Amino acid sequence: MTVPTARPVVVADARPVVAEGLAGALGRHPGLGVVGLSDPDRLVDVLDARAGTTVVLLPSAGGSDSFSAVLRAAVPPGTTVVLVGAATAAWPPDVVVQVLPAGCTAQELADVLARPGPHRTPVTPPGAAAPADVLHGLTPRQREVLALLAEGVSTPEIARRMAVSVNTVRTHVNVLLHRLGVHSRLRAVALYADAAGAGWPPPHDHGA
Structure with a gap:
């Protein structure tokens, strides 16, 4: 063996x-x-x-x-x-x-x-809902937060870019995780990465 x-x-x-x-x-x-x-x-x-x-x-x-x-x-x-x-x-x-x-x-x-391979992007756990289906239910603000998380941006930097307080960002993140049905930022980014690979958001969807 x-x-x-x-x-x-x-x-x-x-x-x-x-x-x-x-x-x-x-x-x-x-x-x-x-x-x-x-x-x-x-x-x-x-x-x-x-x-x-x-x-x-x-x-x-x-x-x-x-x-x-x-x-x-x-x-x-x-x-x-x-x-x-x-x-x-x-x-x-x-x-x-x-x-x-x-x-x-x-x-x-x-x-x-x-995980094997040079690009070790996190993957959605087996049996989870289709990423695009889950992400389509997000508000524009939640999508913005998720995109910044996927870039690896810290909470204070997200607050600066969005012109809100750090506590507001934390609230957005907590609500975002709950809506996605995950327990960590990494799992949320995994969903985002999977959905991006499937073509989310579609060309006509600008977060409106």
């Missing part, structure tokens, strides 16, 4: 407690081989030694800027970058980059990382 190879993951953050702490949490998943790295100068060497590695960055937390700069300058082929929180800079077109909501849990992140 062949034992599946653990998917290599590097949690890169300048704060050792964050890098090692999140790496430890993700490493509990049996399908992942995770290391924490707090020294940007070692990143390229680590990636060269671990082909097909996924690098997890937390740009909204402020500890990944130096790692982002290294990756944008010399990312090894086959590397995937997962940003937990909003993307803060442009990435080369040949780099596979996925943005996840800042509010996702370590378990949700681990489940996404363990």
